[in-house]
Amino acid sequence: xxxxxxxxxxxxxxxxxxxxxxxxxxxxxxxxxxxxxxxxxxxxxxxxxxxxxxxxxxxxxxxxxxxxxxxxxxxxxxxxxxxxxxxxxxxxxxxxxxxxxxxxxxxxxxxxxxxxxxxxxxxxxxxxxxxxxxxxxxxxxxxxxxxxxxxxxxxxxxxxxxxxxxxxxxxxxxxxxxxxxxxxxxxxxxxxxxxxxxxxxxxxxxxxxxxxxxxxxxxxxxxxxxxxxxxxxxxxxxxxxxxxxxxxxxxxxxxxxxxxxxxxxxxxxxxxxxx
Amino acid sequence: xxxxxxxxxxxxxxxxxxxxxxxxxxxxxxxxxxxxxxxxxxxxxxxxxxxxxxxxxxxxxxxxxxxxxxxxxxxxxxxxxxxxxxxxxxxxxxxxxxxxxxxxxxxxxxxxxxxxxxxxxxxxxxxxxxxxxxxxxxxxxxxxxxxxxxxxxxxxxxxxxxxxxxxxxxxxxxxxxxxxxxxxxxxxxxxxxxxxxxxxxxxxxxxxxxxxxxxxxxxxxxxxxxxxxxxxxxxxxxxxxxxxxxxxxxxxxxxxxxxxxxxxxxxxxxxxxxxxxxxxxxxxxxxxxxxxxxxxxxxxxxxxxxxxxxxxxxxxxxxxxxxxxxxxxxxxxxxxxxxxxxxxxxxxxxxxxxxxxxxxxxxxxxxxxxxx
Amino acid sequence: xxxxxxxxxxxxxxxxxxxxxxxxxxxxxxxxxxxxxxxxxxxxxxxxxxxxxxxxxxxxxxxxxxxxxxxxxxxxxxxxxxxxxxxxxxxxxxxxxxxxxxxxxxxxxxxxxxxxxxxxxxxxxxxxxxxxxxxxxxxxxxxxxxxxxxxxxxxxxxxxxxxxxxxxxxxxxxxxxxxxxxxxxxxxxxxxxxxxxxxxxxxxxxxxxxxxxxxxxxxxxxxxxxxxxxxxxxxxxxxxxxxxxxxxxxxxxxxxxxxxxxxxxxxxxxxxxxxxxxxxxxxxxxxxxxx
Numbered sequence: 001x002x003x004x005x006x007x008x009x010x011x012x013x014x015x016x017x018x019x020x021x022x023x024x025x026x027x028x029x030x031x032x033x034x035x036x037x038x039x040x041x042x043x044x045x046x047x048x049x050x051x052x053x054x055x056x057x058x059x060x061x062x063x064x065x066x067x068x069x070x071x072x073x074x075x076x077x078x079x080x081x082x083x084x085x086x087x088x089x090x091x092x093x094x095x096x097x098x099x100x101x102x103x104x105x106x107x108x109x110x111x112x113x114x115x116x117x118x119x120x121x122x123x124x125x126x127x128x129x130x131x132x133x134x135x136x137x138x139x140x141x142x143x144x145x146x147x148x149x150x151x152x153x154x155x156x157x158x159x160x161x162x163x164x165x166x167x168x169x170x171x172x173x174x175x176x177x178x179x180x181x182x183x184x185x186x187x188x189x190x191x192x193x194x195x196x197x198x199x200x201x202x203x204x205x206x207x208x209x210x211x212x213x214x215x216x217x218x219x220x221x222x223x224x225x226x227x228x229x230x231x232x233x234x235x236x237x238x239x240x241x242x243x244x245x246x247x248x249x250x251x252x253x254x255x256x257x258x259x260x261x262x263x264x265x266x267x268x269x270x271x272x273x274x275x
Numbered sequence: 276x277x278x279x280x281x282x283x284x285x286x287x288x289x290x291x292x293x294x295x296x297x298x299x300x301x302x303x304x305x306x307x308x309x310x311x312x313x314x315x316x317x318x319x320x321x322x323x324x325x326x327x328x329x330x331x332x333x334x335x336x337x338x339x340x341x342x343x344x345x346x347x348x349x350x351x352x353x354x355x356x357x358x359x360x361x362x363x364x365x366x367x368x369x370x371x372x373x374x375x376x377x378x379x380x381x382x383x384x385x386x387x388x389x390x391x392x393x394x395x396x397x398x399x400x401x402x403x404x405x406x407x408x409x410x411x412x413x414x415x416x417x418x419x420x421x422x423x424x425x426x427x428x429x430x431x432x433x434x435x436x437x438x439x440x441x442x443x444x445x446x447x448x449x450x451x452x453x454x455x456x457x458x459x460x461x462x463x464x465x466x467x468x469x470x471x472x473x474x475x476x477x478x479x480x481x482x483x484x485x486x487x488x489x490x491x492x493x494x495x496x497x498x499x500x501x502x503x504x505x506x507x508x509x510x511x512x513x514x515x516x517x518x519x520x521x522x523x524x525x526x527x528x529x530x531x532x533x534x535x536x537x538x539x540x541x542x543x544x545x546x547x548x549x550x551x552x553x554x555x556x557x558x559x560x561x562x563x564x565x566x567x568x569x570x571x572x573x574x575x576x577x578x579x580x581x582x583x584x585x586x587x588x589x590x591x592x593x594x595x596x597x598x599x600x601x602x603x604x605x606x607x608x609x610x611x612x613x614x615x616x617x618x619x620x621x622x623x624x625x626x627x628x629x630x631x632x633x634x635x636x637x638x639x640x641x642x643x644x645x646x647x
Numbered sequence: 648x649x650x651x652x653x654x655x656x657x658x659x660x661x662x663x664x665x666x667x668x669x670x671x672x673x674x675x676x677x678x679x680x681x682x683x684x685x686x687x688x689x690x691x692x693x694x695x696x697x698x699x700x701x702x703x704x705x706x707x708x709x710x711x712x713x714x715x716x717x718x719x720x721x722x723x724x725x726x727x728x729x730x731x732x733x734x735x736x737x738x739x740x741x742x743x744x745x746x747x748x749x750x751x752x753x754x755x756x757x758x759x760x761x762x763x764x765x766x767x768x769x770x771x772x773x774x775x776x777x778x779x780x781x782x783x784x785x786x787x788x789x790x791x792x793x794x795x796x797x798x799x800x801x802x803x804x805x806x807x808x809x810x811x812x813x814x815x816x817x818x819x820x821x822x823x824x825x826x827x828x829x830x831x832x833x834x835x836x837x838x839x840x841x842x843x844x845x846x847x848x849x850x851x852x853x854x855x856x857x858x859x860x861x862x863x864x865x866x867x868x869x870x871x872x873x874x875x876x877x878x879x880x881x882x883x884x885x886x887x888x889x890x891x892x893x894x895x896x897x898x899x900x901x902x903x904x905x906x907x908x909x910x911x912x913x914x915x916x917x918x919x920x921x922x923x924x925x926x927x928x929x930x931x932x933x934x935x936x937x938x
Contacts, residue, residue: 062825086831098826100819111819114812115831160831367742369683413925419738420681424876425924428917431873435914446910547868551750558743590754598747601740602732 011074013038013195014059014090014164019068021054028054030219031068036164041186041196043210045203047239051219052199053095056168059197060092061085072164087115091162095169095199097153101142105133105152108141112156119161120192126155129188147178154182158189165189167198171205183209203235217241329471333464341467345535347576348470349528352477353553354560354568356524359481361554362563363493364517367419369550370426373410373433374403374522376545378529383443383539386453393469396530403526407519415511415518427547434545448540451533466535473527480520481565489516551590555597561607570609650906652784657902659786661878661895662794663859666852667871668878668890669801670845676885677821677841680730680741684749685849686872690864691752692718692850693857694760696767707769711854715847722846723839730842731835749868756864767857793855797894800848801887808887817841849875870913877920883930892931 012035021029029051036042046052057063059070061082069078077085086092100108109123116122127134130151136144141152150170157165171179179202186209189196200206206213207227215223215238223230223238236242333341353371360366381399386392414425438446454462484490492513495503504510533539552575560571575593582589604611667689674680682688695717696710705713733744769775769789777787808814820827820837827834856862856871874897882893897916904915923930 060829062828081833082825082828083831083833086829092829094826094829098823098829100822100826102822103815103818107815107818110812111815111827111832112830114816156830361739365739367739369742369746413921417924417928420675420679420742421880421924421928423681423683423742424873424880425921428873428876428920428924432914432917432921435911435917439910551746554743554746555750562739587754587758591751591758594747594751594754598729598744598751601743601747602729602736605736605740 010037012036012071013073014197015071015074016055016059017069017071019055019058019070020066021051021058021063021068022066023054028219029058029065029216032216032219032221034214034221034224036195036197038195039190039193040211041190041198041209043206043213044197044199044216045201045206045213045235045239046216046222048201049218051216053168055216056092056095056166056197056199060090060094060166083115086160086162087117089117089163090166091157091160091164092166093150093153093157093168093170095172097146097149099141099149099153099156102140104138104140105144106137108152108156109137109159113159116159117161121158121161123155123159126158129185130155146174147182150174150178150182154185158194163195165194165196167196167200169199169201171200171202179205203239207235215239326471326475330468333467338460338463341463342535343576343580345466345470345531346579347572348474349531349535350552350556350575351474351568351572352524352528352531353549354556354572355477355481355565356521356528357550357553358557358562358565358568359484359517359524360521362557362567363485363490363497364514365497366514366518367423368426368521369423369547369554370428370430371521371525371553372545372547372549373426373430374407374525375529375532375549376430376434376437376541377403377406378526378531379533379539379544380437380443380529381526382530382533383449383451386451387443390453392451392453392530392534393465396469396473396527396534399530400523400527403529404519404523406526407522408515410522411515411518415515430545430547434541437545438541444539444541446541448538448543450538451536454534454537466531469534470531473531477524477527478565478569480524484520485565489513493517548590551594555593557607558597558601559593559607561609561613563606564609564613567607567609570612571607574608653902653906654899655784655786656790657899658895659790659794659898660901661891661893661898662797663790663852663855663894664874664878664897665882665891665894666793666797666800666855667849667875668882668894669804669887670847670849671875672879672884672887672890673804673817673841674845675879677817678730678734678838679738680734681745682730682845683742683745683872684752684867685845685875686870687749687752687867688718688722688846689849689853689856689871690756690862690867692853693765693767693862694756695850696854696857697765700767707767707858710767711851714854715851718850719843719847723843725846726839726842727835731838734838749872753864753867760864762864764861764863765857766861767854769858787859789859793859796851796855798891800851801891804844804848805887813837813840873920874916877916880920880928880930881923883933886932889930889932896931 014034014036016032016034019029019032020027032051032055034042034044044052044055054063058065061077061080061084065078069076071077072085072088072090075088077088077090080088100111103111106123109126113123127137132148133151133155136148141149144152154167154170170182174182183205186196198206198210210227212226213223213230214221215235217238218241222241223234329344332344353375357368357371360368360371378399381402382392382395385395385398390398410429414422414429417425437443443449457465485493492503492508495506495508496510496513500510529544532544536543556571556575557568558571559574560569561567574596578589578593582592600607606613667686671682671685674682674685692714696707696714699705699713699717700707700710703713729744729748730741733741775787775789777785779785806814808818816827816832816837817840819830820832820834824834827837853862853871877897878890878893880893881896882889882891896919900919901912901916904918905912907915
C-alpha cells in the first residue's frame with residue numbers, strides 16, 4: 001500500500017507512548033509505544049498473554065494504564081472515560097463480539113449510532129456492505145452465527161463514524177473462510193477514510209492485511225515494521241522470543257520478562273481461545 | 276510463590292497438612308511463620324482480665340447498668356454472628372431475626388413446660404441450630420440479592436406461623452413464666468452472667484472457628500470461590516456450617532432477650548430491627564474482623580444511650596454512619612485503626628518473618644487469612 | 648360463588664402490586680441492584696403527596712402530576728450520587744447502603760412526622776364507592792382505577808423500553824455495560840434514568856396505595872417491599888408482563904389465603920413467594936434458570 005508512504009509526513013492519528021499497564025500485580029504491558037498514521041492498517045501480533053488484548057482495551061479506555069499516555073490526533077485522552085473516547089472517534093470491536101444479545105441486529109446498530117459523529121457510515125451503508133444483514137435485521141443477535149455476529153459488531157462500530165477502528169481478534173472462533181471474507185471488507189472500510197488498529201492471533205492474516213505490524217511478547221515490543229520488510233524467520237523469532245534481535249526490536253538484546261532467558265514458554269494457541 | 280504466602284491452602288490435604296506445611300516453609304532457611312506479630316500472651320491475659328472484671332460487675336455497679344450491658348451482650352453476640360455470615364461466608368442475611376425470635380420462643384415453650392429459662396437457654400440455642408438446617412436447605416441455592424430477600428421473607432413467614440399459636444401468645448405475645456419466684460436483684464445478676472457467658476462463648480467460638488480449618492476454608496472461598504472449589508473445598512458445606520453456627524448464636528441471643536425482657540412478643544423478637552442493629556454494628560466496627568463487631572457494638576450502645584431520649588434519632592445516625600463507612604471506610608473503624616496501628620487482638624492470620632528478624636516489629640508483610 | 652369475587656379482587660390488587668414491582672424489576676434487571684429501600688420510597692411518595700396537597704390544594708387524584716416528577720428527579724440524584732458509589736464497591740456494599748437507606752428513611756419519617764397512619768382521602772364520592780356485577784361480585788371503582796393505571800403504566804414502560812432511544816440504551820446497558828460504553832453510552836447516566844423511572848413508578852403506586860388504604864412510616868418494609876419482590880420473583884425477572892402476572896398471582900393467593908383464614912392473607916402470599924424462590928427461582932415467565 002502506498003498511501004501511508006505518501007503521507008509519511010502526517011502526524012499520527014493515534015499515538016501510544018511508553019504505556020505500562022498492570023492487572024493487579026501482573027505487568028501486562030511494559031513501556032509500549034506505537035504510532036498509527038491516518039489511513040493505515042496497523043496490526044499487533046503476539047501470542048496469548050503477550051498483552052495484545054490489554055493494549056486495545058486500554059486504548060479504548062476500559063482499563064487504566066499505570067504509566068504512559070494515549071493521544072488521539074495529538075490530544076491526550078489517557079484520562080478520558082471510554083464513552084467519551086468513543087464519541088471522540090475511537091470505536092472498538094471487542095474480542096468475542098460482545099453484542100447486545102437481547103437486542104435485534106438493527107437495534108444493535110442503532111445503539112452503536114446513538115452518539116454517532118458525522119460521516120459516511122450509517123445503518124443503510126452497513127446493510128449494503130453485508131448483503132444478508134438487511135433481511136435479518138429484526139432477528140435477535142443471540143441467534144446469529146459467529147461470523148454474522150462479527151459482521152454486526154463491526155457494523156455497530158462503523159455507524160458511529162469513528163476515526164480509528166480498533167479490531168480485537170476478529171478471527172477468534174471463526175472458520176478461516178469467514179475470516180477471509182471479513183478481512184476482505186477492509187478496503188471498503190479504509191476507502192471511507194478510517195484508520196484501523198487491529199490485534200490478531202492469526203499472523204498470516206495480519207501480515208496480509210496490514211501496512212505495518214508490531215509484535216508483542218510478554219508486554220514488550222519485539223518487532224516493528226512493514227510486512228514487506230520482515231522475513232518469516234524474524235516474525236517467528238519475535239513471536240516466540242527466540243534467539244538474536246531483529247531489525248526494529250529493542251536493542252537491549254531480546255525480550256525480557258518472566259521466565260528470564262527469553263524462552264518464556266509462550267506457545268501459540270490454536271485459534272479458538274477463550275478470552 | 277512460597278507456601279506461607281499462599282491464601283487458602285485448604286483442599287484435598289488432610290486437616291493438619293496446611294498447618295504443618297506452613298510451620299516449615301521451604302523458601303529461605305531460618306524464616307519463620309507465626310500466628311501473630313507481637314506476643315499474644317499479653318492479649319490473652321488482657322482478655323481474661325476483662326472477662327473477670329466484667330463478671331464482677333453485678334457487685335460493683337447499679338442494676339440499671341447491668342441491664343444495659345445485657346442489651347450490649349445481645350447486640351454483640353448478634354454482631355459476631357452477622358460478621359461470620361457476611362464477612363466470612365459471603366452470606367448477606369437480612370433475616371437473622373428469625374433465629375432471634377425462634378430462640379426466644381424456644382425458651383418460652385420450655386418455660387411453659389416447667390423448665391427454668393436459664394436452663395432452657397442452651398437448649399434453645401441448639402434448637403435454633405437444628406432449625407437452621409431446613410432453612411438453609413430452602414435458601415442455599417440463592418445468590419446475593421435473592422438470598423437476602425429470601426431470608427427476610429423466611430423470617431416474616433416464621434413470625435406469621437408462630438403468631439397462629441395462641442398457646443404461646445398468638446399475635447400479642449405473653450409473659451415469660453418460671454421466673455416469678457426469683458429475687459429481683461439476683462435475677463438481674465443471673466441474667467447479666469448468662470449474657471456474659473453467651474457473649475464470651477460466641478467470641479471464643481468465632482475465634483476458634485476462624486483460627487482453625489473452617490476459617491482457612493472461608494478465606495479461600497472469599498478470595499476466589501472458583502479456585503477454592505477446584506481445590507476440592509466444599510464450599511456449600513462450609514457455608515452451611517457458618518449458617519448453622521450463626522443460627523445457634525442468634526438463637527442464644529434471642530433466648531437471652533426473652534429472659535431479659537421477661538416477655539416474648541412476636542413483633543418485637545422477630546423485628547427486622549435486629550438485623551439493622553447487628554449489620555450496622557458490624558459495618559461500623561469493621562466487617563471481616565473479630566475486633567470489628569466489638570468496636571461496633573460499643574459505638575452502637577454509646578449512640579443508643581446518649582440519644583435515648585431522642586427516639587428515632589439514634590437509628591437515623593446509626594444508619595447514616597453505616598452508609599458513610601460502607602462507602603468510604605470499608606473496613607470500618609477497626610480497619611482504620613488497624614491501618615495505622617497494626618494491632619490484631621485476635622490472632623487469626625499468619626505473619627511471615629525474615630530469617631534474621633527478631634520477634635517484635637516484623638516486616639509488615641501482609642498475612643494470609645485477612646480480609647479487605 | 649364467593650370465590651369468583653375473591654379472584655377478581657386478587658387480580659385487581661395484583662395491578663397495584665405490579666406497579667410497586669416494576670421499578671424494582673427495572674433496577675434489578677438493569678443494574679443488578681436489590682433496592683431494599685424500594686418499599687419505603689413508595690411511602691415517601693405518599694407523604695410527599697400529602698405535603699403537596701396540603702400546600703397546593705391540588706385534588707388528590709391529580710397529586711401524582713407533581714409528586715412523580717419530584718420523585719423521578721430524586722431517584723436520578725440518589726442513583727448518581729449514592730447508589731452508584733455503592734455499586735462501584737460491590738454487592739455487599741450495595742445491600743448495606745440500600746438497607747441503611749431504608750432504616751434511615753423509616754426512622755426519619757418516625758422522627759419528623761409521627762408514627763400514625765395516614766391516608767390520602769379521595770374526596771370524590773363516586774371513586775370511593777363500588778359497583779356490582781351480578782349478585783356476588785363487588786368492585787371498588789378506586790381499585791379498578793388503580794388497576795387500569797397500572798396496566799397503562801406497564802404498557803407505556805414496555806413501549807418505552809422497546810421502541811425509544813433511551814429504552815434501547817437501557818436494554819443495551821443491561822446486556823453488556825462495557826460494550827455500551829464502547830458505543831459511547833455513559834452507563835451511569837442510563838442507570839440514573841432507570842432509577843428515575845423506578846422512583847417515579849413506585850411513588851405513583853404509593854399514592855394509589857395511600858388512596859386505597861393507609862400508610863405509616865414502617866409500611867414500606869412491613870408490607871410493600873416483600874410484596875413487590877414477590878411480584879418480581881414470581882413473575883420472573885426481565886419481563887414487565889411477568890411482573891403483572893406475578894402481582895396477580897400474589898393478589899389471588901392472598902385472597903385465597905384470606906378465605907381459608909382471615910389472618911392468613913399475608914402468610915399465603917409469602918408461602919407462594921417462598922415456593923417459587925425454592926422451586927423455580929427464575930419465575931413463571933422466564934425460560935432459563937437464573938444464576
